[in-house]
Amino acid sequence: MKENNIGVYFITISSDKVDQRIDNFLRAHLKGVPKSMIYRIVRKGKVRVNKKKIKPEYKLKNGDEVRIPPMYQSANKQPIVSANLNKVAVLSSSILYEDDHLLILNKSAGMVVHGGSNLSFGVIESLRALYPDARFLELVHRLDRDTSGVLLVTKKRSTLRVLHEQFREKGVQKDYLALVRGQWQSHTKKVVAPLLKNILATGERIVQVNNKGKPSETHFKVEERFTLATLVRASPVTGRTHQIRVHALYAGHPIAFDKRYGDRVFDHQLTGCGLNRLFLHAAALRFEHPGSGKTLSIEAPLDASLNQCLRHLRDHYK
Numbered sequence: 001m002k003e004n005n006i007g008v009y010f011i012t013i014s015s016d017k018v019d020q021r022i023d024n025f026l027r028a029h030l031k032g033v034p035k036s037m038i039y040r041i042v043r044k045g046k047v048r049v050n051k052k053k054i055k056p057e058y059k060l061k062n063g064d065e066v067r068i069p070p071m072y073q074s075a076n077k078q079p080i081v082s083a084n085l086n087k088v089a090v091l092s093s094s095i096l097y098e099d100d101h102l103l104i105l106n107k108s109a110g111m112v113v114h115g116g117s118n119l120s121f122g123v124i125e126s127l128r129a130l131y132p133d134a135r136f137l138e139l140v141h142r143l144d145r146d147t148s149g150v151l152l153v154t155k156k157r158s159t160l161r162v163l164h165e166q167f168r169e170k171g172v173q174k175d176y177l178a179l180v181r182g183q184w185q186s187h188t189k190k191v192v193a194p195l196l197k198n199i200l201a202t203g204e205r206i207v208q209v210n211n212k213g214k215p216s217e218t219h220f221k222v223e224e225r226f227t228l229a230t231l232v233r234a235s236p237v238t239g240r241t242h243q244i245r246v247h248a249l250y251a252g253h254p255i256a257f258d259k260r261y262g263d264r265v266f267d268h269q270l271t272g273c274g275l276n277r278l279f280l281h282a283a284a285l286r287f288e289h290p291g292s293g294k295t296l297s298i299e300a301p302l303d304a305s306l307n308q309c310l311r312h313l314r315d316h317y318k
Contacts, residue, residue: 009124010138012160013064015168016197016214016240022049022066023056028203029068041069063164091126096150096298101291103127103137103153106300109277112145127153141167144242146259149176149282150300162290167239173286176234176244177223177302179279179309180253181266184230190219191247195240206260207242209250216240218247224310226317228269229256231310233283244280255280256309273312275305 017025026038026047045053046069049060060066091111097104105123107113112122127137140152140163154160166172196213198206217237224231230253234244245261248254254262256270256279286297302310 009068009128011066011068012138012164013060013062013066014141014164014239015062017060018062019059020199021056022047022054022058022060024199025060025066026068028199028205062168091123092130096300097296099291101154101156101159101289103155104285104298105151105153107143107148107151107282108303109146109148113139113142113151123151123153140164141239143282144278144280146278147176147280147282148300148303148306150285150298151282152285152287159290163287166287170237171288173284174236174282175284176236177279177281177283177306178232178234178244178248179256180230180232180248181256181263182228182230182253183225184220184222184232184251184253186222188220188251190217191251192217193247193250195243195246197241205241207240207246209246214238214240216243216247218244220248220251226313228266228317229313245278270309272316273309275309277305279306279309281306 011029023038023042026033026042027035030038039056041047042054042056048054048067049058049064051065051067091105094106094108095103096106107123113124124137124139128134131137134155136155136157138154138157138160140154140160143149143151152163154163163172193209193216194211194213195207195216196210198208200206215238219235219237221233221235222230223233232248232253234248236243242261245255245258249258249261254266256262257267257275258278258280281302282300283302284297284299286295288294289296
């Protein structure tokens, strides 16, 4: 029987995934899917890299195109990612820009960019529900689940190639807003520290500053000061996993409500602001439009919870 391609999607590997084994990549990406099923779909050729079958020990290369098949529950052979209409509706209202080449979203915190388990209905799945006739939809870059803000999606494979080249050549300006502990020192304008990523058996990713890691650089600028915290603008030069979060911690200023790299005492001090999510927001993205060649600048407004937190700090901690 001819394979039904509904639910199949493709991921283009970025530099931070290079040299990772395909089985480990899939285990981290397809959270909640049994390891035995992952090995089975690899052995049967359901997962392909650059349209070719691979072995579980295959190491990913920059620019590899990984084909991810739909994942099924054994009982009824239905895709384990169900169409969550509420999330689709939220995504529909979060579109910042759209043309024949691009979709640009203001992703909400808590939403994964790719699904893969019955607990995760991601941005790509939502977009396919919104655009059932779209032949190609793919992420240009990623945002952590707990990070909100500008997310770039392409409608054409040719557009994806051009934008990936811009990212590789550092032709894309990315600006984030982060609330960090204490008084950020004005003379600390950048953090240059190599980052090493480890993937635990659970699939959880932990990143640390380590001389064996990949070169990483983030620029920081103070936006607003409070007595116990600082709002900073963070502009990553490189694009490593959890880069801003780990570089902020390395500088002595962990980000508010960061469950992985944060400070619980600091978070407790912020209890009155009503926030319970990571205060990290992809606020702006600037790049050259692949079609027109003109510079396109996109800004994503802060959500209600982040704005409320800042109002509380202005009222009580100025």
